[in-house]
Amino acid sequence: MQVQIQPLSSTHNCKGFDCGTPPLSKWLVEMANQQQKKNIARTFVLVDDSAPETVLGFYTLAVSEVSRDGLPNLNKYPNRVPVVRLGRFATHTTLQGQGFGEYLLFNALERVVEISLNAGIAAIVVDARDTKAADFYRRYDFLPSLDNPLQLFLLTKALQAAVHQATPKSEP
Numbered sequence: 001m002q003v004q005i006q007p008l009s010s011t012h013n014c015k016g017f018d019c020g021t022p023p024l025s026k027w028l029v030e031m032a033n034q035q036q037k038k039n040i041a042r043t044f045v046l047v048d049d050s051a052p053e054t055v056l057g058f059y060t061l062a063v064s065e066v067s068r069d070g071l072p073n074l075n076k077y078p079n080r081v082p083v084v085r086l087g088r089f090a091t092h093t094t095l096q097g098q099g100f101g102e103y104l105l106f107n108a109l110e111r112v113v114e115i116s117l118n119a120g121i122a123a124i125v126v127d128a129r130d131t132k133a134a135d136f137y138r139r140y141d142f143l144p145s146l147d148n149p150l151q152l153f154l155l156t157k158a159l160q161a162a163v164h165q166a167t168p169k170s171e172p
């Protein structure tokens with residue numbers, strides 16, 4: 001299976017996407033394109049070269065702002081700090097556990113590093129759905145917010161190292 005990650009476009013078919021979490025699958029089908037058209041969020045999709053219209057996984061990035069208080073080691077920063085939010089992230093149930101989630105996450109991190117070179121952001125932040133999802137992010141050095149264990153951060157200054165240190169950036 002030869003896969004690639006592309007910006008979501010009208011050529012992609014999201015119908016039938018099932019990540020096992022109905023609200024998340026529904027969001028992709030019903031909201032992703034709308035938010036993209038409004039320039040509120042950008043979605044990137046995983047496709048197989050042999051059927052590039054079918055979405056197999058996705059993640060969404062948006063610009064956001066959070067209180068400095070929750071982030072560790074940001075004592076001398078302003079009260080509100082700019083971040084990129086990993087708003088939605090999932091792989092199709094039939095592909096889970098085969099490395100595609102990690103592949104998507106590293107692609108997102110690389111993209112956030114690129115964004116950070118062009119606009120100031122202090123961290124990438126994610127609101128994990130539950131403790132199981134939070135465990136997934138902690139594997140990749142995301143740190144829990146000081147006031148909410150389901151909100152996790154990876155500081156921009158740690159991102160570059162994280163992207164370069166981790167190995168499986170090739171396709172699963």
Ligand SMILES: CC(C)(COP(=O)(O)OP(=O)(O)OC[C@H]1O[C@@H](n2cnc3c(N)ncnc32)[C@H](O)[C@@H]1OP(=O)(O)O)[C@@H](O)C(=O)NCCC(=O)NCCS
Pocket residue numbers: 019020021024089090091092095096097098099100101102103127128129130132133135136139
């Ligand atoms: C979470 C999710 C995106 C992971 O995708 P995936 O394709 O299964 O992930 P991978 O196969 O790349 O797994 C990478 C590693 O993380 C581990 N992992 C996967 N899901 C995990 C979880 N929920 N908690 C802890 N570890 C997890 C895998 O075992 C694997 O570790 P290994 O390499 O040591 O075996 C996927 O399970 C999913 O879409 N879940 C439903 C939606 C969801 O919860 N999204 C996150 C919302 S905040």
